[in-house]
Amino acid sequence: MALAVAGAFSWAPxxxxxxxxxxxxxxxxxxxxxxxxxxxxxxxxxxxxxxSPAAGAQxxxxxxxxxxxxxxxxxxxxxxxxxxxxxxxxxxxxGCALLEGDRALLAxxxxxxxPAAMDEIxxxxxxxxxxxxxxxxLVEVLRLAGLVPQxxxxxxxxxxxxxxxxxxxxxxxxxxxxKRSRWHCWLIDRxxxxxxIVQALGRCGIKGVDCSSAGKAVGVKKSVGRxxxxxxxxxxxxxxVCGRQFDGCPRQWWFMSRPLLRRVVETTVPMPPGFLTxxxxxxxVLVASGALRWGxxxxxxxxxxxxxxxxxREAESLLDLWAAWQE
Numbered sequence: 472m473a474l475a476v477a478g479a480f481s482w483a484p485x486x487x488x489x490x491x492x493x494x495x496x497x498x499x500x501x502x503x504x505x506x507x508x509x510x511x512x513x514x515x516x517x518x519x520x521x522x523s524p525a526a527g528a529q530x531x532x533x534x535x536x537x538x539x540x541x542x543x544x545x546x547x548x549x550x551x552x553x554x555x556x557x558x559x560x561x562x563x564x565x566g567c568a569l570l571e572g573d574r575a576l577l578a579x580x581x582x583x584x585x586p587a588a589m590d591e592i593x594x595x596x597x598x599x600x601x602x603x604x605x606x607x608x609l610v611e612v613l614r615l616a617g618l619v620p621q622x623x624x625x626x627x628x629x630x631x632x633x634x635x636x637x638x639x640x641x642x643x644x645x646x647x648x649x650k651r652s653r654w655h656c657w658l659i660d661r662x663x664x665x666x667x668i669v670q671a672l673g674r675c676g677i678k679g680v681d682c683s684s685a686g687k688a689v690g691v692k693k694s695v696g697r698x699x700x701x702x703x704x705x706x707x708x709x710x711x712v713c714g715r716q717f718d719g720c721p722r723q724w725w726f727m728s729r730p731l732l733r734r735v736v737e738t739t740v741p742m743p744p745g746f747l748t749x750x751x752x753x754x755x756v757l758v759a760s761g762a763l764r765w766g767x768x769x770x771x772x773x774x775x776x777x778x779x780x781x782x783x784r785e786a787e788s789l790l791d792l793w794a795a796w797q798e
Contacts, residue, residue: 497565555725617658621648622727625725766779
């Protein structure tokens with residue numbers, strides 16, 4: 472939806488401008504916003520000097536890497552100790568929304584390493600290296616098969632296994648385009664996917680481990696976004712499962728291939744604060760007329776400012792509201 476919206480607004484940035492820090496409407500047709508944060512940003516913009524031309528350089532460089540800018544950096548010693556961030560969840564959902572149109576072409580791959588491999592992962596504290604190697608090899612194999620690699624994945628701690636073994640036991644859930652069309656077979660056989668796990672472990676110096684049952688790949692019959700959201704909603708904070716034992720934990724809890732990330736950037740359009748204020752003040756009438764849906768984001772820290780969301784099923788409804796606001 473947001474791709475159709477992007478061409479209609481002169482203020483919509485190109486993909487090279489990276490991610491906007493403010494409210495954006497994305498391919499799901501959803502935008503989240505905080506009236507308190509918008510008011511504070513407006514007050515700061517009025518008092519602050521003009522932005523330096525180099526201010527967006529870091530964001531652009533991060534986008535070109537094919538991975539989102541690292542938002543797991545709250546801890547100065549080790550990244551990722553707080554698990555998957557809200558920013559990461561939002562980006563994963565945006566990527567999944569773009570893949571929904573190709574649902575018949577998707578594979579969903581779950582990777583759960585056996586105890587022998589997990590022992591070495593903890594001894595070497597190399598989950599991040601394993602995860603990165605696996606992502607690189609999967610993208611490379613998809614390219615060699617003639618596909619544009621569109622991959623999104625999340626790491627999740629297995630709560631029961633982690634509690635039983637007294638250590639962090641992450642596993643991976645990865646969605647990717649595996650066919651050229653719904654009438655074709657997968658271009659990567661399951662045995663080849665198993666070999667990618669072995670190769671990624673080998674990059675960490677882990678060899679001789681039987682991983683024949685480590686991976687499970689299935690087709691996607693229902694919403695891939697809802698399927699991945701199920702794992703993201705479980706929570707991934709290591710401290711909640713295994714205290715301060717961070718060896719073997721992910722440092723980055725999600726990843727996305729460069730082509731899919733570019734699509735996310737292209738279909739994520741900043742919303743002007745004035746337009747959102749107009750919608751917020753008129754929300755009761757607009758919801759009653761069916762022009763949009765509105766609600767409050769739940770599950771946030773009760774001490775934090777309230778965050779709300781708007782959602783549209785069709786781009787035309789959003790464009791009509793934009794025209795009404797301009798008039």
